[in-house]
Amino acid sequence: MRMLWNKGRWSAGLAVMALWCAAWPPTYGAVDDGDPQLGANAIVFSSLRSGNDDIYVTSVGGGGERRLTTADGQDGAPAVSPDRRTVAFASVRTGEMQLWAMDADGEDQRQLLASTSFDFHPAWSHDGGRILFQRRSATTGFDLWVLDLASGAQHQLTSLPRNEVGAFFSPDDQWVVFGGNNGTGQDVWVVPASGGGPVVLTAGVCIAGTDPCVPAFDGQPSWTPDGRILFLSDRAGGIGIWTMAPDGSGAQEVVDLGGASAAMPSMSANGQRIVFTTDVEDLGGQRNVHTVRSDGSQLRRLTYAGDDLAPGFASGS
Numbered sequence: 001m002r003m004l005w006n007k008g009r010w011s012a013g014l015a016v017m018a019l020w021c022a023a024w025p026p027t028y029g030a031v032d033d034g035d036p037q038l039g040a041n042a043i044v045f046s047s048l049r050s051g052n053d054d055i056y057v058t059s060v061g062g063g064g065e066r067r068l069t070t071a072d073g074q075d076g077a078p079a080v081s082p083d084r085r086t087v088a089f090a091s092v093r094t095g096e097m098q099l100w101a102m103d104a105d106g107e108d109q110r111q112l113l114a115s116t117s118f119d120f121h122p123a124w125s126h127d128g129g130r131i132l133f134q135r136r137s138a139t140t141g142f143d144l145w146v147l148d149l150a151s152g153a154q155h156q157l158t159s160l161p162r163n164e165v166g167a168f169f170s171p172d173d174q175w176v177v178f179g180g181n182n183g184t185g186q187d188v189w190v191v192p193a194s195g196g197g198p199v200v201l202t203a204g205v206c207i208a209g210t211d212p213c214v215p216a217f218d219g220q221p222s223w224t225p226d227g228r229i230l231f232l233s234d235r236a237g238g239i240g241i242w243t244m245a246p247d248g249s250g251a252q253e254v255v256d257l258g259g260a261s262a263a264m265p266s267m268s269a270n271g272q273r274i275v276f277t278t279d280v281e282d283l284g285g286q287r288n289v290h291t292v293r294s295d296g297s298q299l300r301r302l303t304y305a306g307d308d309l310a311p312g313f314a315s316g317s
């Protein structure tokens with residue numbers, strides 16, 4: 001069990017509280033100042049189980065599930081801050097999809113950015129200073145934008161003619177990976193976080209055995225902590241979770257899910273597990289949160305209520 005560090009000094013009283021906090025709720029780590037903090041193995045996700053999208057937290061063992069939002073309408077795309085004390089998310093509660101944030105226990109829900117646009121899918125930089133998000137344009141679909149949290153300044157990172165979605169900063173915050181479409185299907189792209197030309201990494205990959213070529217789906221990318229790209233692909237036939245080098249080379253399949261549907265794989269910061277949603281036990285049914293070890297073993301189901309999406313480790317990369 002992880003002990004408490006209380007601003008430089010150990011405290012027997014806090015250690016007792018740590019034991020209690022670790023027992024219930026188990027997804028919360030110990031805190032020293034009253035500010036709730038998600039444990040490193042907490043997993044946030046959104047789900048339609050209540051009838052409208054809301055944000056939940058569970059643990060890598062599947063215990064201690066809690067609901068963090070209760071507002072009508074969509075609350076989704078949760079993203080935990082690097083210090084695990086804040087959850088950024090997207091919500092329609094003001095009438096338009098906007099970026100919001102809340103404390104790790106769901107308290108103090110506040111608008112992070114007030115705009116007149118549809119803003120979605122926040123993702124933190126690893127230095128905690130910036131939020132990457134997607135903003136919908138009438139002319140260029142979803143584009144990537146970056147919000148600087150200290151100054152409130154926003155700047156546009158991409159303006160490709162189709163949708164750029166599901167973007168994440170690389171572990172060194174130097175690159176951004178995203179899913180995009182250049183007219184031949186869904187592919188994985190990267191762009192320098194400082195701006196510049198986006199590069200497609202998976203163009204021309206065909207589904208194995210197709211002649212003429214049927215372009216593979218390569219999408220929903222994120223990063224491994226050692227700087228590879230984690231993504232979904234049907235290039236081997238069924239849907240699989242894959243990794244590749246950040247230049248698109250060296251693609252390796254982690255797990256083959258066959259005819260299942262799957263969504264949004266992301267890896268824990270220690271590189272040991274991948275979390276995603278799938279209907280692998282009930283093809284065509286609702287998707288639930290699952291984990292698998294990074295070597296493809298120990299596929300585990302963590303939730304049973306269905307219609308889950310956008311899972312991520314609190315300590316995610």
Ligand SMILES: [Ca+2]
Nearest residue numbers: 053071073075
């Ligand atoms: Ca809701």
Ligand SMILES: [Ca+2]
Nearest residue numbers: 140142160162
């Ligand atoms: Ca676009």
